[in-house]
Structure formats: C-alpha cells, structure tokens
Amino acid sequence: MDARTRPAPTSPDGPRGPGSTAGGHDRPAGWIDRYLAAATRWLPAAERGEVGADLRERLEDLADRHRAAGLDDAAAEEAAVRELGDPSRVAAQYRDRPLQLIGPDVFPAWWRMLWRLLVAVPVPVGAVVALATAAGGARVGTVVTTGLGTAWNVALQVAFWTTLAFALVEHGRGRARCEEWDPADLPSLRRRDVALADTVATVAVTAVLAGLLVWQAVERPISDGIALVDPALWSWWVPLVLAVLAVEAVVAVAAYRRGMWTVSLATVRTVLAVVFAVPTTWLLLDGALLDPALISDLGWDAATIEVASRVVALAVVLISLGEVLQTWWAVRRSR
Structure with missing residues (x-):
C-alpha cells in the first residue's frame, strides 16, 4: 500500500468521537483505530490531531511491512500495534512532560493493576463490614458510615501497597517481569453518548x-x-x-x-x-x-x-x- 492508496490520516478523536459514523453507533474498527484512540485519549485536545496522524503513519508503515510478509490486513495491523508497544508509553514520548509517578517503563502496568484492584477490593470489603455491623444491632447511620469508612481505608491501603510494590520493581531487578501489554487491552471504539x-x-x-x-x-x-x-x-x-x-x-x-x-x-x-x-x-x-x-x-x-x-x-x-x-x-x- 503506497501513499496514493493509503487512507488519509485522520484524527482518532474526531468531532463525533473515535470510531463513530454519522449514521450509527459502531463501525468496523481495526487494531490501528483502537490503538490511536488509546494512545491519544489523555493528550490535550490541541495535540491529538498531530500526534494521531503521526502515529497512524508509523503504524501503517509497520502494517505494510507485515502485509508484504504475507499477513492479511487484520493480522498485519495487530502485528503493527504489538510491535509499536504499549500506547500509554508511546503517548508519553510525545508529551513535553513524561510519565514520572513511577517511571515510563512501569507506569502503564501500575496504572492498570491499581484500577483493577480498586474496582475489585474496597467495595466488597466495605459491604461485608457493613453487613457485619448491621448484624450486631447497630443503627442504620452507623452501618452506612462504617461501611463507607472501611471501603475508603481499604482503597487507600490498596493504592499505597500497589504503588510501593511497583516502585520496588522500578528500582530492582524485576522490571523485565512486569506485566506485558497486550493488544487485547485496547478499548472498543463503540461510540458513547453517555459519559x-x-x-x-x-x-x-x-x-x-x-x-x-x-x-x-x-x-x-x-x-x-x-x-x-x-x-x-x-x-x-x-x-x-x-x-x-x-x-x-x-x-x-x-x-x-x-x-x-x-x-x-x-x-x-x-x-x-x-x-x-x-x-x-x-x-x-x-x-x-x-x-x-x-x-x-x-x-x-x-x-x-x-x-x-x-x-x-x-x-x-x-x-x-x-x-x-x-x-x-x-x-x-x-x-
């Protein structure tokens, strides 16, 4: 595919949102479109178009190489995004200020793990404590405040210990064993009218x-x-x-x-x-x-x-x- 046949670079976050069309809520979205949405969604609006166009060109070039090696379009795009790497890390390369909370090599894995734990742990623990408090005959107000307080404290503990663990990975020898990015983690491009x-x-x-x-x-x-x-x-x-x-x-x-x-x-x-x-x-x-x-x-x-x-x-x-x-x-x- 050369410059005359390649689709023109477009912003991955157009006026109707990524992956949308004027007449419906979904369109076929390839690996490259999904990668661009993931890589640019946290960038300032003024930078998304330029960064998205540059990334699309890089990914199309990689995909062309894989097509030339005999892969079909979908497999070539998947191989291209896998080769380019974690979109969060790639996006950090375009920013004036790199990811510094832990370090760009570990930050994406830390961020994914932290959110998974925050979703899965504090609320169930708080609910269990609230039920136990209610079973002890406490008043409704005490049950609610105890459950919410427990969930908050557990969330703080999860955030602290997760961050500490990844900080040790950053400064130790375990960086190579840090969670690897997988293209399957890329977001769907289904258009959402509800934020x-x-x-x-x-x-x-x-x-x-x-x-x-x-x-x-x-x-x-x-x-x-x-x-x-x-x-x-x-x-x-x-x-x-x-x-x-x-x-x-x-x-x-x-x-x-x-x-x-x-x-x-x-x-x-x-x-x-x-x-x-x-x-x-x-x-x-x-x-x-x-x-x-x-x-x-x-x-x-x-x-x-x-x-x-x-x-x-x-x-x-x-x-x-x-x-x-x-x-x-x-x-x-x-x-």
Missing part, C-alpha cells in the same frame, strides 16, 4: 441523597432530636423516594453500558420523575413534608412556610422536567 463522568455523578448524587434521607431520620441531627422530614412519612413517602433513587441509579448505569439513552430507558426515567415529583410537590404545597417539631422549633409563621413551600415545589417541578427533557433530547440525538 462516564455523568454516570458516576448521577450514582453518587442518588447515593448521597438516600444516605442523607436515612441519616436525618435515624440521627435526628437538629436540636432536641428533631428530624427534617416528618417521621410519619416513613409509612410511604420515604420508602418511595429511596426506591426511586435506587432505580434511577440502575437506569443511569444501564444507559452508560448501552452507550446511549434508549426509548425504554428514557420512559423509565420519565416515570421515575413523575413518581417523585407529584407526591413531593403535593406534600410541599400541603405543608406536610417537614417535621412539625422543626417548624415549631424554628418559629416559622404560616405565611413563611407557604412561600418557602411554593418555591421548593416549583424547583422540584422544574428540575424533574429539565431531567426528562434532557433525557429525551439525548434519545433524539442518538438516532
């Missing part, structure tokens, strides 16, 4: 809101053991909101795994918004959401409560409506 950051934010917010709702009822943090929400609402409204928050988190994760908002997921999210907004607005306008003891303790008069309730009810409606419209717009955009 990981948005998904994490949604799950985190729902978890925090659920935790605060339970905490204020269990700990009663306001003076003289007063709660924020009327304790009588534990008979129906609080369990309903907790269920809505749980399903909302599941739906957000499902949308991320699909890479897009589908009609069915958007419909579920719309139902969740209605199920939350309608009773919550009704309780606010009826003045039945807050703990009566709190209102008495604060000394609010009827006019103040009415104005505050209407403002909060309007905010609930607008936020719920905005979430629904944003979701359906995402469905329309993904088609």
